[in-house]
Amino acid sequence: MDFSTTIYDSTQHDNFYPPASTGQALSASEITSFISEILSTLELEKLGEIYFRQLNGFFSLAGLSLSDLDTRWVYGNAKLSSTLVAIPLPGVTSQEGKQATAHYYFAVPLSLSERNALEQLHELFAKQVAQAQSFLRLHQMTTKDVLTGLGNRSGFDQALIRQLGWAQRHEEGFSLLVIDLDNFKSVNDSHGHREGDNVLVHVASQLQQVLRDEDEAFRFGGDEFCCLLDCQTQFQLECAASRIQLSINQSSYLRRMNVSCSLGGAIYREGDDTGKLFDRADAALYKVKQSGKNSYLAA
Numbered sequence: 001m002d003f004s005t006t007i008y009d010s011t012q013h014d015n016f017y018p019p020a021s022t023g024q025a026l027s028a029s030e031i032t033s034f035i036s037e038i039l040s041t042l043e044l045e046k047l048g049e050i051y052f053r054q055l056n057g058f059f060s061l062a063g064l065s066l067s068d069l070d071t072r073w074v075y076g077n078a079k080l081s082s083t084l085v086a087i088p089l090p091g092v093t094s095q096e097g098k099q100a101t102a103h104y105y106f107a108v109p110l111s112l113s114e115r116n117a118l119e120q121l122h123e124l125f126a127k128q129v130a131q132a133q134s135f136l137r138l139h140q141m142t143t144k145d146v147l148t149g150l151g152n153r154s155g156f157d158q159a160l161i162r163q164l165g166w167a168q169r170h171e172e173g174f175s176l177l178v179i180d181l182d183n184f185k186s187v188n189d190s191h192g193h194r195e196g197d198n199v200l201v202h203v204a205s206q207l208q209q210v211l212r213d214e215d216e217a218f219r220f221g222g223d224e225f226c227c228l229l230d231c232q233t234q235f236q237l238e239c240a241a242s243r244i245q246l247s248i249n250q251s252s253y254l255r256r257m258n259v260s261c262s263l264g265g266a267i268y269r270e271g272d273d274t275g276k277l278f279d280r281a282d283a284a285l286y287k288v289k290q291s292g293k294n295s296y297l298a299a
């Protein structure tokens with residue numbers, strides 16, 4: 001992603017103003033929240049805060065205020081006059097695939113050193129965004145299960161720690177479901193490993209369909225899945241478990257493969273750590289497996 005700054009010299013581009021492709025005019029605060037929103041979808045809110053703090057710092061050093069700033073955003077390169085800064089917006093493209101760009105227009109001309117300072121600010125910002133994005137990519141690679149696209153065991157461990165921290169700080173409950181497929185080995189044995197993989201992908205997509213937005217599913221490993229659920233009571237947890245079980249039992253593909261699932265559930269209790277909570281759910285799952293599979297039990 002090119003997040004570089006283009007500084008236009010108003011004296012050289014006067015003929016091009018107003019630019020034909022200039023987009024909607026936005027107020028400074030609108031463009032600020034627009035950029036913040038985009039950074040937030042990239043999970044870079046903190047970086048956005050730092051950037052705007054630095055930009056504001058620059059304004060006050062240069063004796064400018066936000067009212068000296070007019071902003072527009074356009075797709076692709078616009079030929080501009082009186083424009084000093086153009087910031088390509090990450091992740092926003094037009095239908096033709098052109099990247100959107102935020103252009104800051106200043107009502108007053110800036111000196112050379114002020115332009116240099118702005119350029120440096122944006123170069124630094126561009127580097128920070130690039131670094132943060134490669135960190136995010138790396139993080140996704142290490143926390144996602146390649147086969148199903150769900151979070152993997154490491155993703156689950158991190159999410160569980162986060163969820164426990166949240167529950168302890170806000171005294172809000174949540175639940176854990178541990179799900180193990182029944183008779184999965186025979187899919188591999190009778191239909192081959194590739195069909196076994198298809199079953200895992202199918203189960204993952206069933207889970208994603210059945211779960212609510214605030215809930216999250218992970219592939220813990222092999223044919224075992226975990227769900228972190230926004231369920232505070234045994235009744236809510238039982239409802240979620242039976243929704244999952246029903247969707248797996250009603251899938252004609254999984255029925256054909258003779259695959260069902262066993263589920264063990266546990267609700268967060270005060271004093272729980274990750275081990276205690278997981279062990280309760282796992283013990284419940286073990287009981288289900290021992291007593292004939294394809295059922296649900298809460299600890």
Ligand SMILES: Nc1nc2c(ncn2[C@@H]2O[C@H](COP(=O)(O)OP(=O)(O)OP(=O)(O)O)[C@@H](O)[C@H]2O)c(=O)[nH]1
Pocket residue numbers: 147180181182183184185186188192193194195196197200221222223289293
């Ligand atoms: N196709 C495929 N198979 C896998 C993968 N990971 C683990 N397995 C297989 O999954 C099987 C899991 O074993 P079990 O859970 O004991 O098999 P099961 O038939 O479900 O046994 P029950 O849980 O008692 O019903 C093993 O045969 C593993 O080789 C994978 O990524 N793809």
